[in-house]
Amino acid sequence: MHHWYIQSDKRLDMPKLLRAFQQFFRENNEVWIERFDYKEAGPQLLL
Numbered sequence: 001m002h003h004w005y006i007q008s009d010k011r012l013d014m015p016k017l018l019r020a021f022q023q024f025f026r027e028n029n030e031v032w033i034e035r036f037d038y039k040e041a042g043p044q045l046l047l
Contacts, residue, residue, distance in 0.1 A: 005017045 005013050005020070007013045
């Protein structure tokens with residue numbers, strides 16, 4: 001089974017994985033940040 005984030009030599013494709021995480025974070029961060037009492041620190045707390 002070949003996953004989109006695994007290179008042909010079985011190593012993680014870190015640039016691709018990080019770009020996907022950045023996109024996920026951009027699309028979903030507001031839902032998570034709303035759970036924190038300190039909204040301005042939400043992104044740092046989430047990471």
